[in-house]
Amino acid sequence: MRRHRFPLWTALGAVLVVALVLGSGLLTSSPPTDAQRAAAIESVVRCPTCEDLSVAQSTAPTAVAVRAAVTQQIAEGRSDQQVESYLVERYGSSIVLDPPARGWSLLVWLLPLLGGCAAAVALGVVLFRRRRLSGPDGGRPGPGGPGPDLTPEAAAERRTFLARSLADADAEYLAGDLSDQDYLALRQRDMVRLAALEARTGEAAAVGPAVTQAAVAVDERVPEVGIATAQRAGTAVSTAPGAGARPRLRLRRNTWFLVIGCVCLASALIVAVATFASDRQPGQSATGTFAQTQAQQTEESLAQAATDENQGQVGQAAQLYQSVLHQHPDNEVALAQLGWLEFETGRQGNSASLIADARAKLLRAVRLAPSDYAGHLYLGTLLLQRDGNAAGAVAQYRRFLADGPPAALVGQASPEVRSAFQQAGLPVPAAVAGA
Amino acid sequence: MSIGTEVDVQAGTVTSPPTPATGRHTARWVAVIALAVCAGLVAVLATRPSAQTVAARSPLVDTHAVAPPIAGATLDGASYRLPRAPGHYVVLNFFASWCIPCQEEGPELVAFQFQHQSTGDASVLSVVFEDTVGDARAYQQKLGVTWPTMADNDGALALAYGVRSDPTSFLISPDGRVVASVTGGATAKGLDQLVARAEASGYGT
Numbered sequence: 219m220r221r222h223r224f225p226l227w228t229a230l231g232a233v234l235v236v237a238l239v240l241g242s243g244l245l246t247s248s249p250p251t252d253a254q255r256a257a258a259i260e261s262v263v264r265c266p267t268c269e270d271l272s273v274a275q276s277t278a279p280t281a282v283a284v285r286a287a288v289t290q291q292i293a294e295g296r297s298d299q300q301v302e303s304y305l306v307e308r309y310g311s312s313i314v315l316d317p318p319a320r321g322w323s324l325l326v327w328l329l330p331l332l333g334g335c336a337a338a339v340a341l342g343v344v345l346f347r348r349r350r351l352s353g354p355d356g357g358r359p360g361p362g363g364p365g366p367d368l369t370p371e372a373a374a375e376r377r378t379f380l381a382r383s384l385a386d387a388d389a390e391y392l393a394g395d396l397s398d399q400d401y402l403a404l405r406q407r408d409m410v411r412l413a414a415l416e417a418r419t420g421e422a423a424a425v426g427p428a429v430t431q432a433a434v435a436v437d438e439r440v441p442e443v444g445i446a447t448a449q450r451a452g453t454a455v456s457t458a459p460g461a462g463a464r465p466r467l468r469l470r471r472n473t474w475f476l477v478i479g480c481v482c483l484a485s486a487l488i489v490a491v492a493t494f495a496s497d498r499q500p501g502q503s504a505t506g507t508f509a510q511t512q513a514q515q516t517e518e519s520l521a522q523a524a525t526d527e528n529q530g531q532v533g534q535a536a537q538l539y540q541s542v543l544h545q546h547p548d549n550e551v552a553l554a555q556l557g558w559l560e561f562e563t564g565r566q567g568n569s570a571s572l573i574a575d576a577r578a579k580l581l582r583a584v585r586l587a588p589s590d591y592a593g594h595l596y597l598g599t600l601l602l603q604r605d606g607n608a609a610g611a612v613a614q615y616r617r618f619l620a621d622g623p624p625a626a627l628v629g630q631a632s633p634e635v636r637s638a639f640q641q642a643g644l645p646v647p648a649a650v651a652g653a
Numbered sequence: 654m655s656i657g658t659e660v661d662v663q664a665g666t667v668t669s670p671p672t673p674a675t676g677r678h679t680a681r682w683v684a685v686i687a688l689a690v691c692a693g694l695v696a697v698l699a700t701r702p703s704a705q706t707v708a709a710r711s712p713l714v715d716t717h718a719v720a721p722p723i724a725g726a727t728l729d730g731a732s733y734r735l736p737r738a739p740g741h742y743v744v745l746n747f748f749a750s751w752c753i754p755c756q757e758e759g760p761e762l763v764a765f766q767f768q769h770q771s772t773g774d775a776s777v778l779s780v781v782f783e784d785t786v787g788d789a790r791a792y793q794q795k796l797g798v799t800w801p802t803m804a805d806n807d808g809a810l811a812l813a814y815g816v817r818s819d820p821t822s823f824l825i826s827p828d829g830r831v832v833a834s835v836t837g838g839a840t841a842k843g844l845d846q847l848v849a850r851a852e853a854s855g856y857g858t
Contacts, residue, residue: 310710529785
């Protein structure tokens with residue numbers, strides 16, 4: 219077992235070192251692009267209006283403004299440090315998510331380091347002491363020391379010591395100061411040590427008579443003890459062989475832990491390498507960070523865009539929808555909403571190209587999500603107002619009404635819907651008739 | 654715990670009895686150290702300004718920085734530029750129509766502007782922060798605002814001044830430096846005091 223330990227620890231260490239080197243990013247040779255630099259800065263700058271998010275994660279208008287400023291300043295050729303200090307000069311050092319490494323905040327950086335060192339030292343001391351305790355002769359070095367060049371005097375001294383220890387244990391047991399279990403364990407230990415000592419000195423024949431007598435005396439008493447123990451507690455006798463077998467079992471289990479640990483680390487390494495090799499978004503670290511999934515980001519962008527739209531910030535909303543479509547060209551919500559914004563803008567500015575864009579987007583939205591009411595409403599309105607196509611509009615409005623739209627939206631849209639049905643010479647549906 | 658250790662403990666009782674007094678001393682020392690660390694931590698945290706206070710303090714004021722340039726479109730669509738040295742005190746007020754403290758400070762700002770209009774030693778300049786142009790305009794019309802208000806659609810002005818929340822006001826000295834800031838609702842009286850203090854510190858013309 220002992221021989222196996224060394225290569226396993228070495229393997230563990232090697233895996234750790236490789237993981238650390240890969241994780242440190244030392245191997246990435248090419249200088250970061252402007253986008254990567256911007257993303258890296260944005261991920262450490264706090265969003266001014268939303269406390270615990272970075273501007274990279276937030277869609278708040280202030281975060282958008284900070285992102286724009288970062289991109290612009292990098293384009294102007296400023297260094298990362300200059301960009302960061304530009305923000306710190308305005309917002310204070312709390313705009314950076316990482317606490318500054320000076321003053322009291324330095325403790326935040328130093329304490330984990332000191333704690334880690336202290337823990338490592340403590341672990342080393344514990345391991346060192348344990349190794350000494352369970353040395354090859356199975357015990358604490360006796361008087362004279364258990365070195366390989368055990369002198370006959372030292373061996374004799376140690377032998378006497380063990381004999382005395384055995385005799386003491388006997389006396390204590392008989393006096394009732396030791397429990398059965400402890401006595402058996404003690405006796406077991408000393409006998410094992412004695413046997414090891416004999417084996418090492420190779421002088422089994424020359425064992426002093428006193429010691430032999432003590433050992434024999436003890437051996438004679440064993441059945442006695444066994445009976446007594448069995449009478450008191452049936453399990454005690456079986457503890458003795460169990461106790462002898464346990465250390466070997468323990469070693470084997472350690473080895474297994476080590477093997478499992480190595481396997482875990484190795485698989486973590488494989489995952490890390492795979493992550494490194496695969497495409498990452500700029501600024502996204504390979505070890506992962508607190509980041510939203512793409513679906514969450516899309517969701518948030520859409521919600522933010524809807525809010526902007528309701529507040530009349532059409533430009534911002536359109537920008538957000540476009541960014542969603544850039545990542546997910548088939549997102550029907552973004553398609554329908556952006557199509558609607560383009561139609562409204564195109565109608566106001568009388569721009570045929572914008573309206574053509576809007577038409578394409580709305581048609582696509584309706585085709586991708588036939589049961590989404592918004593697309594049908596927008597397309598119907600476009601058909602009615604732009605083409606004067608009342609029949610087409612009515613078909614779209616029917617789908618709109620059938621898809622369970624919210625009452626507020628029906629109320630808003632009812633004049634248009636009513637007029638489409640009237641122009642087509644059809645009876646106005648009850649849902650929009652009353653409004 | 655492994656059997657080996659148990660045996661060693663027992664061996665200790667056989668050969669040399671352990672001294673329980675040592676163990677108790679260790680525990681006491683650990684407790685004393687833990688107590689000292691906790692007390693130190695409490696003392697440090699109690700004497701430092703809170704994170705909110707730190708965040709509210711503008712570094713522009715701390716360094717008496719030159720006021721970042723203000724130029725751009727106003728709510729009326731006209732363009733406006735604040736001179737580098739305005740020649741009088743300017744209260745630069747970031748606001749939103751939906752924010753209650755802004756609504757409370759609105760009349761105060763109107764009063765401040767009115768009081769200083771005749772003497773011409775101070776004026777107000779507003780910037781919309783986290784609000785729509787339409788809502789801000791309607792709000793200001795109801796309030797009777799006569800001073801220019803920057804639309805700041807891209808949030809560049811708010812960023813230049815490090816604004817985190819509505820309302821935030823800055824006092825710009827006649828020579829164009831940021832000399833004071835107010836986070837939260839300002840009052841005409843409070844602004845007068847800030848002007849007086851800046852005057853006393855030698856930031857007047």
